[in-house]
Amino acid sequence: MDFIKAEIERKKRQLENKELVTSEKKYFKRGELAAKEAEEYWKKHQRLLPGSSGGSDQNSDSEGNAGKSDLSPEKDKTFILPRKEVIRRLRERVEPITLFGETEYEAYQRLRKLEILEPDVNKGYKNDLKAAMDKVDSDYLQEILKSGGDDDKKSNDVKVMQVEITGDDFKKMREELETCNHEKAQGILLEYLQYILYLWGTDLNNRPEEEKRSTRGKLASATHSQTVSYLKPLFRKLKQRRMQTDILECLIEITKFLLERDYIRASDHYYEMAIGNAPWPVGVTMVGIHARTGREKISSRFVAHVLNDETQRKYIQALKRLMTYCQRFFPTDPSRMVDYEKSYHQ
CATH class of the missing domain: 1.20.940.10 (Functional domain of the splicing factor Prp18)
Structure with a gap:
């Protein structure tokens, strides 16, 4: 019984630290908790963000040599190909146009990876x-x-x-x-x-x-x-x-x-x-x-x-x-x- 009480107190302190529960606010949405956890995760793993400058100098140099842009994922989405073009290129490579649970942006990223790793593709018989x-x-x-x-x-x-x-x-x-x-x-x-x-x-x-x-x-x-x-x-x-x-x-x-x-x-x-x-x-x-x-x-x-x-x-x-x-x-x-x-x- 004491163990359960201790666990409840720990959860309450955790919510108070995340400012989800205060003296005036006794309830919170599960989506707010998920957003807070995602924010803490990206703060902890800042170097994993594409084009981020929060990593070490070595990481920034390697990213610069690799020719990566400093665009965030949100900004990079503005440069996405039209969906019809993505579908056409994937079908040319005999690849599925959409995997299970895959968004259009993730399908575009998969296409880019395929085109980088396998630039030449057999397009069948040609004239x-x-x-x-x-x-x-x-x-x-x-x-x-x-x-x-x-x-x-x-x-x-x-x-x-x-x-x-x-x-x-x-x-x-x-x-x-x-x-x-x-x-x-x-x-x-x-x-x-x-x-x-x-x-x-x-x-x-x-x-x-x-x-x-x-x-x-x-x-x-x-x-x-x-x-x-x-x-x-x-x-x-x-x-x-x-x-x-x-x-x-x-x-x-x-x-x-x-x-x-x-x-x-x-x-x-x-x-x-x-x-x-x-x-x-x-x-x-x-x-x-x-x-x-x-x-x-x-x-x-x-x-x-x-x-x-x-x-x-x-x-x-x-x-x-x-x-x-x-x-x-x-x-x-x-x-x-x-x-x-x-x-x-x-």
């Missing part, structure tokens, strides 16, 4: 050709602004990497592809494909300035820029000598026939690599746990590699463009060319 055309237009406008409005001939040119190969080098490449190992073959493939890309870029840069500025000219430049970006993963694998064996064998066969200017057979090997000719659809290599009739006919070489992932699809598509322009730069008999009339008159 790469449109992006390349927009880049061509923006580069042209930037060149005009830098030159003070004067026309600069280089403003509509595409970027090319200098690669020189002679006719004797082609014969040497063809002979080495027959006998060399896969590691050396990857170096030959890299050099040859870069040379075709260089010829294509040089041909585009040699066009008249009016043609470069036309819609058709911009589309051709954008296609070249898109092809360069698509081929980067392929060139990286060839340079590092870590190309998959099944795709590498197809690339070697394609390059051999391109060097021989037999474009029909090169196209056949390309389609074999791209879409495959496996006995089952979509290049299935495992048909169950039991051996079936014709199981030995399925090989990973005949799988549709274009369906593996988006990166492979892009550089396989870009390879077809290089084959088309190779046929234009090194023509041969019409009987050995693919779409002869179209290629000849382009």
Whole structure:
């Protein structure tokens, strides 16, 4: 009983110290008590407030180095993004727009944290050709602004990497592809494909300035820029000598026939690599746990590699463009060319 009385007296003194109960005021609201407790908490933990100057010099220096503003949470709320924009950005990152018990301001703070920790977000498939055309237009406008409005001939040119190969080098490449190992073959493939890309870029840069500025000219430049970006993963694998064996064998066969200017057979090997000719659809290599009739006919070489992932699809598509322009730069008999009339008159 004495313990209960002592506890009641302690509670009364606590309320009197907080000025919630006086001789004139015998009752108080629970919200007033919660507000007083929150005020005491923030006074005790002043350094936890964002932008507060009540902490030590070390804390203030670290906050200054981190680029934090000296705005209080109430003032910072004036700079909050519109709710629709917050929802749009969260949905782009496949994040819930509102967590349980979360306010709009807390959702905004969560979005800011996500954008700081993960600035790059996968936005799904993009229109790469449109992006390349927009880049061509923006580069042209930037060149005009830098030159003070004067026309600069280089403003509509595409970027090319200098690669020189002679006719004797082609014969040497063809002979080495027959006998060399896969590691050396990857170096030959890299050099040859870069040379075709260089010829294509040089041909585009040699066009008249009016043609470069036309819609058709911009589309051709954008296609070249898109092809360069698509081929980067392929060139990286060839340079590092870590190309998959099944795709590498197809690339070697394609390059051999391109060097021989037999474009029909090169196209056949390309389609074999791209879409495959496996006995089952979509290049299935495992048909169950039991051996079936014709199981030995399925090989990973005949799988549709274009369906593996988006990166492979892009550089396989870009390879077809290089084959088309190779046929234009090194023509041969019409009987050995693919779409002869179209290629000849382009």
